[in-house]
Amino acid sequence: xxxxxxxxxxxxxxxxxxxxxxxxxxxxxxxxxxxxxxxxxxxxxxxxxxxxxxxxxxxxxxxxxxxxxxxxxxxxxxxxxxxxxxxxxxxxxxxxxxxxxxxxxxxxxxxxxxxxxxxxxxxxxxxxxxxxxxxxxxxxxxxxxxxxxxxxxxxxxxxxxxxxxxxxxxxxxxxxxxxxxxxxxxxxxxxxxxxxxxxxxxxxxxxxxxxxxxxxxxxxxxxxxxxxxxxxxxxxxxxxxxxxxxxxxxxxxx
Amino acid sequence: xxxxxxxxxxxxxxxxxxxxxxxxxxxxxxxxxxxxxxxxxxxxxxxxxxxxxxxxxxxxxxxxxxxxxxxxxxxxxxxxxxxxxxxxxxxxxxxxxxxxxxxxxxxxxxxxxxxxxxxxxxxxxxxxxxxxxxxxxxxxxxxxxxxxxxxxxxxxxxxxxxxxxxxxxxxxxxxxxxxxxxxxxxxxxxxxxxxxxxxxxxxxxxxxxxxxxxxxxxxxxxxxxxxxxxxxxxxxxxxxxxxxxxxxxxxxxxxxxxxxxxxxxxxxxxxxxxxxxxxxxxxxxxxxxxxxxxxxxxxxxxxxxxxxxxxxxxxxxxxxxxxxxxxxxxxxxxxxxxxxxxxxxxxxxxxxxxxxxxxxxxxxxxxxxxxxxxxxxxxxxxxxxxxxxxxxxxxxxxxxxxxxxxxxxxxxxxxxxxxxxxxxxxxxxxxxxxxxxxxxxxxxxxxxxxxxxxxxxxxxxxxxxxxxxxxxxxxxxxxxxxxxxxxxxxxxxxxxxxxxxxxxxxxxxxxxxxxxxxxxxxxxxxxxxxxxxxxxxxxxxxxxxxxxxxxxxxxxxxxxxxxxxxxxxxxxxxxxxxxxxxxxxxxxxxxxxxxxxxxxxxxxxxxxxxxxxxxxxxxxxxxxxxxxxxxxxxxxx
Ligand SMILES: Cc1cc2nc3c(=O)[nH]c(=O)nc-3n(C[C@H](O)[C@H](O)[C@H](O)COP(=O)(O)OP(=O)(O)OC[C@H]3O[C@@H](n4cnc5c(N)ncnc54)[C@H](O)[C@@H]3O)c2cc1C
Ligand code: FES
Numbered sequence: 001x002x003x004x005x006x007x008x009x010x011x012x013x014x015x016x017x018x019x020x021x022x023x024x025x026x027x028x029x030x031x032x033x034x035x036x037x038x039x040x041x042x043x044x045x046x047x048x049x050x051x052x053x054x055x056x057x058x059x060x061x062x063x064x065x066x067x068x069x070x071x072x073x074x075x076x077x078x079x080x081x082x083x084x085x086x087x088x089x090x091x092x093x094x095x096x097x098x099x100x101x102x103x104x105x106x107x108x109x110x111x112x113x114x115x116x117x118x119x120x121x122x123x124x125x126x127x128x129x130x131x132x133x134x135x136x137x138x139x140x141x142x143x144x145x146x147x148x149x150x151x152x153x154x155x156x157x158x159x160x161x162x163x164x165x166x167x168x169x170x171x172x173x174x175x176x177x178x179x180x181x182x183x184x185x186x187x188x189x190x191x192x193x194x195x196x197x198x199x200x201x202x203x204x205x206x207x208x209x210x211x212x213x214x215x216x217x218x219x220x221x222x223x224x225x226x227x228x229x230x231x232x233x234x235x236x237x238x239x240x241x242x243x244x245x246x247x248x249x250x251x252x253x254x
Numbered sequence: 255x256x257x258x259x260x261x262x263x264x265x266x267x268x269x270x271x272x273x274x275x276x277x278x279x280x281x282x283x284x285x286x287x288x289x290x291x292x293x294x295x296x297x298x299x300x301x302x303x304x305x306x307x308x309x310x311x312x313x314x315x316x317x318x319x320x321x322x323x324x325x326x327x328x329x330x331x332x333x334x335x336x337x338x339x340x341x342x343x344x345x346x347x348x349x350x351x352x353x354x355x356x357x358x359x360x361x362x363x364x365x366x367x368x369x370x371x372x373x374x375x376x377x378x379x380x381x382x383x384x385x386x387x388x389x390x391x392x393x394x395x396x397x398x399x400x401x402x403x404x405x406x407x408x409x410x411x412x413x414x415x416x417x418x419x420x421x422x423x424x425x426x427x428x429x430x431x432x433x434x435x436x437x438x439x440x441x442x443x444x445x446x447x448x449x450x451x452x453x454x455x456x457x458x459x460x461x462x463x464x465x466x467x468x469x470x471x472x473x474x475x476x477x478x479x480x481x482x483x484x485x486x487x488x489x490x491x492x493x494x495x496x497x498x499x500x501x502x503x504x505x506x507x508x509x510x511x512x513x514x515x516x517x518x519x520x521x522x523x524x525x526x527x528x529x530x531x532x533x534x535x536x537x538x539x540x541x542x543x544x545x546x547x548x549x550x551x552x553x554x555x556x557x558x559x560x561x562x563x564x565x566x567x568x569x570x571x572x573x574x575x576x577x578x579x580x581x582x583x584x585x586x587x588x589x590x591x592x593x594x595x596x597x598x599x600x601x602x603x604x605x606x607x608x609x610x611x612x613x614x615x616x617x618x619x620x621x622x623x624x625x626x627x628x629x630x631x632x633x634x635x636x637x638x639x640x641x642x643x644x645x646x647x648x649x650x651x652x653x654x655x656x657x658x659x660x661x662x663x664x665x666x667x668x669x670x671x672x673x674x675x676x677x678x679x680x681x682x683x684x685x686x687x688x689x690x691x692x693x694x695x696x697x698x699x700x701x702x703x704x705x706x707x708x709x710x711x712x713x714x715x716x717x718x719x720x721x722x723x724x725x726x727x728x729x730x731x732x733x734x735x736x737x738x739x740x741x742x743x744x745x746x747x748x749x750x751x752x753x754x755x756x757x758x759x760x761x762x763x764x765x766x767x768x769x770x771x772x773x774x775x776x777x778x779x780x781x782x783x784x785x786x787x788x789x790x791x792x793x794x795x796x797x798x799x800x801x802x803x804x805x806x807x808x809x810x811x812x813x814x815x816x817x818x819x820x821x822x823x824x825x826x827x828x829x830x831x832x833x834x835x836x837x838x839x840x841x842x843x844x845x846x847x848x849x850x851x852x853x854x855x856x857x858x859x860x861x862x863x864x865x866x867x868x869x870x871x872x873x874x875x876x877x878x879x880x881x882x883x884x885x886x887x888x889x890x891x
Pocket of ligand 1: 293294295296297298299316317318319322325326327328329330331332333334416417443444445446479480481482491492493496497499500536655656677678679680691692693694695696698
């Protein structure tokens with residue numbers, strides 16, 4: 001049953017990329033525990049607006065945990081403490097009356113802050129552009145069942161393909177590495193016969209682009225797996241490493 | 255005026271082949287001389303932009319999110335249809351065509367639907383080649399399931415995330431074209447106007463959502479793939495940003511809006527739980543296979559469900575529809591749930607919910623079986639509501655889900671404005687008055703991968719080339735108008751927020767233009783909308799400024815358009831004095847409460863033309879002819 005709780009928010013406010021940011025203390029009284037975290041922010045924003053202040057800028061769209069647009073670091077944890085849950089699916093019943101909640105943007109060299117909790121994650125698009133695709137034009141495909149794919153391989157590919165590109169893995173990593181993100185895409189295609197012809201080139205190109213975009217190096221901290229709202233496994237990183245080394249040493253593509 | 259859908263002559267099975275042959279082609283070496291704007295990069299726009307790039311055109315693609323991978327299409331769960339007949343259970347192109355025309359309650363254009371069914375198979379081939387990890391059987395071949403009451407298994411799926419996987423496939427093809435230099439991607443841009451030069455669509459005006467700058471973009475043709483307008487109801491299963499702005503502003507520039515009152519309401523969604531609620535979450539329709547829908551017999555019964563004995567429950571669907579029971583079609587299930595709640599029998603804290611009870615199924619099959627079938631859905635339900643559906647019945651309520659109406663297009667997917675093409679949920683074309691499950695993904699991808707890339711070539715090859723400068727008077731005028739609206743919104747500084755207005759509009763639409771409609775209610779709603787709109791322009795407050803990342807300003811523009819568009823929906827609903835598919839006028843129903851069509855008077859597409867502020871829009875009709883699937887009354891007895 002619903003309860004109402006009173007909260008104190010410490011929210012990162014930053015006008016734009018150039019100006020310095022700071023934490024602002026905002027009280028959030030009378031919050032229904034049935035609200036989602038983003039609905040709680042909506043309520044706070046309505047009040048700020050009516051008080052003539054600027055509402056907190058945050059990205060969101062589907063509010064179903066699938067588009068990957070939302071995300072903030074809540075009490076030090078990307079998307080908050082609840083496992084396997086995006087910020088939009090986190091509900092206020094996981095908080096207590098009187099709690100103080102710190103809310104800040106995903107921080108990384110490669111993610112510039114646009115405003116408040118909103119960050120620029122276009123570096124992820126750049127990594128996909130470097131090779132996160134299979135080169136096939138519309139119209140050229142053979143019958144879909146011409147090439148069987150073992151069920152277990154298809155399932156593993158699907159496990160990796162579930163990545164929503166939210167960036168929590170980067171925000172969780174002490175080095176701000178994007179290895180979980182890159183490995184999920186590389187794995188999905190490496191596991192499928194359709195993706196094999198370009199596997200070597202893909203692994204090399206995506207890893208290089210990741211470096212170019214200013215993401216850090218992976219030192220096996222495994223924080224990314226712990227915070228991933230889709231619970232993408234770090235075994236994908238092991239697979240990426242194998243693909244990468246195989247490609248670097250064994251293939252003509254350099 | 256009677257509208258011409260430009261359907262090619264000849265037998266239905268040969269129309270598309272013949273038409274493709276007859277369309278003029280753009281010489282491969284010349285394609286790079288053409289610029290094409292694609293607004294929207296969901297399944298429809300993303301697939302179109304990628305394919306046009308592959309063909310060699312210069313494409314500029316726009317979306318309001320930070321990346322094309324976030325489009326609303328990503329949320330589709332159930333699957334995508336195709337007439338592959340892999341299960342060997344009697345499916346065919348003809349059957350998919352037939353089911354879609356009938357499911358749409360005979361308000362779609364036959365030739366378009368047939369083409370859609372024909373193309374469906376190529377979509378699956380292409381998506382598999384892109385590396386989409388569809389579900390597979392033990393032998394490694396593709397798995398199918400039956401969906402939305404279809405009698406054959408023709409739905410391809412990737413767990414409960416089919417939309418996500420299809421969109422990511424399309425996004426990767428798009429990113430490949432960006433890398434190849436054929437597509438330039440403009441994310442975080444909102445289209446606020448179409449620019450018409452010499453009667454042709456030759457550009458758009460967008461606002462850069464980070465800097466607030468207005469930008470002008472010119473091209474040889476413009477494609478709108480901006481999705482549906484379900485958010486006119488405020489609460490819907492759509493993503494928060496889904497809007498009517500691009501389509502509505504094209505309407506203001508002369509594009510006809512077809513069948514705006516055709517909306518689909520899905521019976522199984524997680525109910526509203528408070529006034530702060532921002533959206534509704536769909537629970538898959540498959541739950542009705544095992545769940546039993548009921549309410550207490552007594553109005554205002556406050557006991558918890560477990561304490562209400564069997565003989566004091568009303569399993570109203572089973573009672574009223576003994577043969578179909580809980581599996582009646584979406585619209586019937588939705589309307590009945592509303593009736594119960596209107597009678598005071600709704601459950602939960604808001605009294606706007608009915609139970610969907612799995613107790614009998616668990617008793618019959620065991621918890622393990624139910625868990626295997628619906629485990630992920632139960633988990634999602636628990637995450638949102640905090641209640642465990644294994645031990646306490648789920649609560650569900652209908653919610654707005656999809657909009658069949660949209661900008662009018664001909665067989666080439668071109669609107670009545672030459673050079674302005676409309677694809678995906680944004681057009682009206684293939685679903686008539688009701689869309690069948692798993693067919694929106696199919697339509698979006700058919701339009702984008704396989705129809706538009708041909709038909710747009712026909713337009714480009716057959717039209718004298720005009721390279722409008724973005725300094726032309728048409729662009730000037732467009733920017734001035736958009737700027738004036740932005741200034742106006744920021745200057746009102748009233749007492750009510752944008753969301754507050756949007757929420758109130760949603761309540762009006764839900765009450766009077768939702769699951770069931772009547773003339774008195776529609777008339778009343780018209781007045782309410784007009785008053786609300788007037789108040790909006792006097793009393794809204796939009797904080798912040800224009801040259802900034804300003805989400806309130808973004809929403810204000812969208813709500814301003816919804817406030818006008820809502821009235822067009824009402825006008826359309828009043829004009830159509832019949833019931834069909836998702837449009838249910840209480841005055842027209844069969845004794846079994848089924849929608850009762852009036853084919854003599856309304857077997858047409860209603861396409862509305864804007865005539866200026868304060869003036870009634872003008873109705874144009876496109877007569878619908880059914881030569882292959884004969885007009886019959888839907889029956890679920
Ligand atoms: C919860 C849910 C589940 C569903 N499940 C299924 C299913 O299982 N099977 C099925 O077939 N269908 C399903 N549907 C329907 C289907 O998902 C949609 O109809 C379809 O994805 C729409 O695709 P689209 O490309 O036309 O539009 P969208 O995916 O909505 O994309 C719209 C694009 O336009 C852009 N845009 C919009 N306005 C502007 C503007 N003014 N300026 C710039 N850009 C703009 C957006 O940024 C976005 O890129 C479901 C729908 C919902 C809500
Ligand atoms: S808003 Fe889409 S994942 Fe949270």
